[in-house]
Amino acid sequence: MRGRSFSPKDSFVEAYLGPEPCALGPSAAGSSTPYPRVSWQDLSIVNRQSEQTMDYRAPQTDMRFVLHEVLKVADHYQQFGMDDPPGEDLINAVVEEGAKFCEQVLLPLNRSGDEEGCHIEDGVVTTPKGFKDAFDQFVENGWSGLTSPTEFGGQGLPESVGVAIKEMIDSCNLSWGCYPLLSHGASEALKHHGEPWQREAFLRPIVEGRWTGTMCLTEPHSGSDLGLLRTKAEPQADGSYAITGTKIFITGGEQDLSENIVHLVLARISDAPSGTKGISMFVVPKFKVDQQGAMGERNEVSCGSIEHKMGLKASATCVMNFDGAQGWLIGPPNKGLNCMFTMMNTARLAVGIQGLGLIEITYQNALAYAKDRLQMRSLSGPKYPDKPADPIIVHPDIRRMLLTQRAFAEGGRVLSFEAALLVDTSERHADAEVRAEADAQLGILTPIIKALLTEMAVECTYHGVQTLGGHGYIAEWGQEQLARDARITTIYEGTTQIQALDLLGRKVMGGKGQALGTLIEKVTANCSAAEAHEPLKAAAARMQETAADWAALTQEVAKRAMADADEVGAAAVDYLFLSGYILVGDALLRSALVAQQAHIDAKLRDGKQALLNFYVDRILPRVGQHAASIRAGGKSLTALPESMFDAA
C-alpha cells in the first residue's frame, strides 16, 4: 500500500485535523473556531447534576402505534370470547394511567432505592424508603390484578395490555418491579396447577395485592441444572409436607411490602427418583395458611441473609432457609418441572421486557444528554455557530449509539408485545388449532426475546454510559445504575446460553423445524409486502436475502448436529443472536410498512423509515458475523483438551 497514499488535499487535512499537534485528536481541533466567551450559566449542562430523576416520558405514542396499528390487538380480542373485550380507548386509558404511576411514583424512587438498598436485621428485610408506599398505591389502584382472572378478583385484561405497563415499570424502577413480577409467576402456577382450595387460599390474596409470591428454585450447587437440587419434602399426617433445605437468589424472599409471602418451592419427596424426574412443586407460605384460607402462625421458613449485588440493589435477593416448613403439594408428585414449565414462557418474556424497559430509558436519557452537552464542532462545520460548541448529537458516532438504542427499543417493543398477544391467543382463542399454533410460535419467540432484549439492554446501557462519557460513570446521572441493573437480566430466569439451547435444541430441532419454518415464511411474506413500497424496497430486499440464509443455515446446523451433539452447543448462542437480529429487522420493516398508511403522522412515518435504514446499514451486518461463526463449526471449541486452558 505504500506509495499508494491517499493524497487528500492539504486544505482538507488542515480544516479537518487542525494544526498538529493537538491534544485530543482531530475532533478537538474543531473547537479552535473562535467563539464568544460564555458564562457558566450558558452551559445548561453544568446545572443538571443536582437533578435527581432521569429524563423519561412513557413512550405512549409508540405503544399505541404498536398495539393498534402494527398488532391490532383489539381485533384479536374480539375472537377471545370475552364478555366485554377491551377496545382502543380503554387500552389507551389504562396505559395512560400506568404511565402516570410509573413516571410520578416509581421513577423518583429509582436512584434513592439504589443508594439505600435493602437491609436485613434478625431475619427482617427492609426495602428502601418509599417502596412500601409505592406498593400500597399500586395495589389500591388495582394494578396487582390487572391481568389476573376476574373470578379471583382480577381485572382479566389480556397480557398484551399488561405488557405495556410492565415495560414502563421496568424503565422507571427495575428493582421495585421485581416484587410484583415474581407474584405474577406464582399466580400463574397456582392458576394452572393449584387445587380449588389452594387457589382460594393463596391466589386470591396475591391477586388482591395483600400477599406476594416468590419462586424458590436455585440452590448453592444447583443453578441452571435443577436436576441437582436437594431440598427435601417429607409427607405429614395432615396431607402437608415438611420442607427442608436452602434456596439462594430468591427475589423478594423476605420484604416489608406484604402481609404474607407465598413461596413456590421445588423439592424432592422422600424416595423420589434422582435428577429432574424426582422434583415436585410446593406452596410454602411465610405465615401458615389452613385449607379454609385462614392465616396462622409463622412457618419454619426464614431469610438467612441478602446478597450484595452489582445492581438491582433495591430488590432483596435472599438466602431462604426451610427448616421443616409446612408446604402443600402443587400439581402431581414428581411433576414439579412440568408445572414450572407452564409459567416459563411468561416469566422469560417478563425478563425480556425488563430488557426492553431498560433500553427505552437509556435511550431517552442519553438522547437528552446528547442534545444538551456542548462539546466540539461537527466535522463538517459548526451546526450551532452561536453556541460555544455544538451539542454532541451532531457527531455521527453519538448518533450511531443513540439509534442502536432506539432500534432495539422500537423493534423490541413490537416483538415482545406480539409475544404477549401470542400468550393471550394461546390461552383465550376459541379455536384450539389457533391456540396450538400461537403456542408453537410463542415457544420459538420466547428464548429469542428473553436473551436478545437482555443482551441488547447490556449493550444499550453501555452506549448510554459511553454517550455521557465521564458523567456516565458517576452516580449522579443515573446512567451507570442502568448498566448495573441490566447486567443480571442475561443471567436470571435462564442464562443466554440456556435460552440458546432451548431455541436451537428444543424449539427448532426438537420441533423438527416446523415452528421455525412458519416464522421464516412470515418474515419472507413481510419482505415481499414491503418490497412493493419504493422507500422500503432496498431494505426489504436485504432482509429477504438474510431470511433465506437463515433457513439454509438452520439446515446446515441440523445436519452437523446429527453427527455430533456438541455442534448444537457450539452454534446455539450465535444462532440465537442471528435469529434475533433478523426478527428485530422484521419488526422494524413491518413498522415502517404499517407507517406508510395515510392516517399515520408524517413524523412517525419518517422516523420508522429512518430507523429501518439505519438498522439495515449498521446492525443487520451482525448477522453475517454470526453466520460465519456458526459455519466455522465447533471444532476449535470442542477439540481442545481441558488441560489446554491452563497457562503453559
Place this chain on the structure above:
Amino acid sequence: MRGRSFSPKDSFVEAYLGPEPCALGPSAAGSSTPYPRVSWQDLSIVNRQSEQTMDYRAPQTDMRFVLHEVLKVADHYQQFGMDDPPGEDLINAVVEEGAKFCEQVLLPLNRSGDEEGCHIEDGVVTTPKGFKDAFDQFVENGWSGLTSPTEFGGQGLPESVGVAIKEMIDSCNLSWGCYPLLSHGASEALKHHGEPWQREAFLRPIVEGRWTGTMCLTEPHSGSDLGLLRTKAEPQADGSYAITGTKIFITGGEQDLSENIVHLVLARISDAPSGTKGISMFVVPKFKVDQQGAMGERNEVSCGSIEHKMGLKASATCVMNFDGAQGWLIGPPNKGLNCMFTMMNTARLAVGIQGLGLIEITYQNALAYAKDRLQMRSLSGPKYPDKPADPIIVHPDIRRMLLTQRAFAEGGRVLSFEAALLVDTSERHADAEVRAEADAQLGILTPIIKALLTEMAVECTYHGVQTLGGHGYIAEWGQEQLARDARITTIYEGTTQIQALDLLGRKVMGGKGQALGTLIEKVTANCSAAEAHEPLKAAAARMQETAADWAALTQEVAKRAMADADEVGAAAVDYLFLSGYILVGDALLRSALVAQQAHIDAKLRDGKQALLNFYVDRILPRVGQHAASIRAGGKSLTALPESMFDAA
C-alpha cells in the same frame, strides 16, 4: 421451509433433549442421568464463597514468551546505546519480583478497597485500609522509578520491561494502580518540558516516590473538548502564576499516600487566544515549592469533593478547586496542548494495558470457576461420570467465552508490549530514522491499543460475569467488580470515539496512509511467512485476505471523506475495531509461528495454535461486520434531522 423438516432420528431427539417438558431447556435434561447422591462437601464450589481473593497467578511464562521469543527485546536494547543493557535474566528477575508484589500485596487489597472506597472529610481524602502500606512498599522496593531516568534517581529500565509490571498491577488492583500511573504521566511532562530547576524540584521526588503527580485537564463543561477550558493563570511578580478554576475527574487529586502532590494543570494565561491555541501547562504543587526545591506552606488548591462512581472506587476521583494557587509555567506559553501531546502515547498505552490486565484476571478467574462448577452434562455424553455433573468447562459456549478472553489477553499482550518497545525505540535508538519510523508506528498503534483493549476488557469482564452466572453478579466472587472497574477504561484518557477519530482522521488520513501502509505490509509479510508452515496455512490465508480488504477499505473511506468530512466520523469506530481485530489476529499468528521453533515447549506451541484457530473461526468474522457497516456509509446517521431523534 415448512415441509422440509429436519427429521432428526427420534432417538437422537430423546437422548439430546430429554423428555418434554423440561424446566430449563435441553441442557437440564442431561442431568437426569442417574448418579449417586452426594454430600455438600463433594461440591467444592459451595465452600468457595468464603475466600476473599481471586484466582490469579501472574502470566510469567507468556510474558517471557512475548518479551524474549516474539519481540526479542534484549536484542533491541543492544541498539539503544545503554551502558548496561538489561538481558533476559535481569528482565525475568524484575518480572518475578513484580509478580510477587502484585500477587501478595496488591491483590488482597482489591476487594476490600472496592468495599471501603475513598472518603473525604474537610478536604482530606483517605484511601482504603492497606493502600498507604502498599504504596510505601512499592516505593521502598524501587518500583516508582523503574523506568525513570537514572539522573533523577530512577532505574532507567525500558518501558518494554515496565509494561509487564503495569499489566500485573492492573490485574491485581486497578484502583491502586491509578496512583502511580498518574505520577508517571506527570514525570513524562516534567522530563520533556520542565526547566532544570523544575525537574530537580518536582521530578526527583516523584521518581523517588515521595511525591505523586496528577493531570488536571477536565472541567465541568470541557471534557473531550479541551478548547473550552476556562481555568485562568495570572502572571505574578515572582515569575509564578496565580491559577484559578475548577477541575473535575482528577485521579488522585487528593490522597494520603504521599508527602506532596504535583498537579499538572491546563489553564489560560490572561488574554490568551480562545480555543486550543490559548492553553498553557502549569505545575501546581499541593504544598508550595520554591526554586531551590524546598517545600513550604500549603498552596491554594483543595479537594472540594470526590465522585461516587460505578467502580474504581478505591481510586479517589476529585473535584479540585484552584483559588489563586501558585503555579509555574511548564514549556512555552499557549503551547500546553503540545506539551500534553508528548505524553499522550504513553498515557493512552497505559490505559490500554489496564484493559489487558483486566482481561487476564477475568480469564483466570472465570477459568477456575468453569473447571470447578459442576452443572449439567456435556451434550455429547458425560465427561465426568463419577461426579454428580460435569464441570461447566465441557460446554462449548463456556469455552467460547473463555477463549475469547484468552485470545485478547495473549494477543493484546503482544500488541501492547510491542508498543512499549516502540516507545523505547522512538526515544532511545541511535538512528534518527529508526526513531522516527518507530514513532510513526506507535502513533497508529496507540489509539487502536487504547480503544480495542479497553473495549475488549468490557466485553471480557462481561464474559467473566456470564460464566459465573448468578455468582458473577454478587460481590463475594469479585467478578462483578472487574466489570465495574473496566467500564471507565473506554472513557478516560480519550473515549473510544476520540481514539477512533485520532486513528482514522489524524494517523491514517492525516499521515496520507504511509504509516498504515507500513503496518499492512508487515501483516502481509507475517501471513506469507506463516503460510509456509502447514498447521498455520489456513489461518494465514484467511488473515491475508482480511489484510488485503483492510487496505482496499481504507482507500474507499478516504475517497468518501474527501467529499464529506462527516464520513470520517461515521466510519471511525468501525474502522478502529476492524483494524484492531486484524492486529490481534496478526499477533496470534505471529505467536503461533514463533512457537513452531524447536526449543519451545509443546504445550505452549499447541496452545498458541489452538488459540489462533479459535480466533480465526470465531472472532475474525467480526471484521466482516465492521467492513459492511463502513461500506454502508454515513447517510443513515447524518441525514437525519436532529428533531427526528425525539419520540413522535
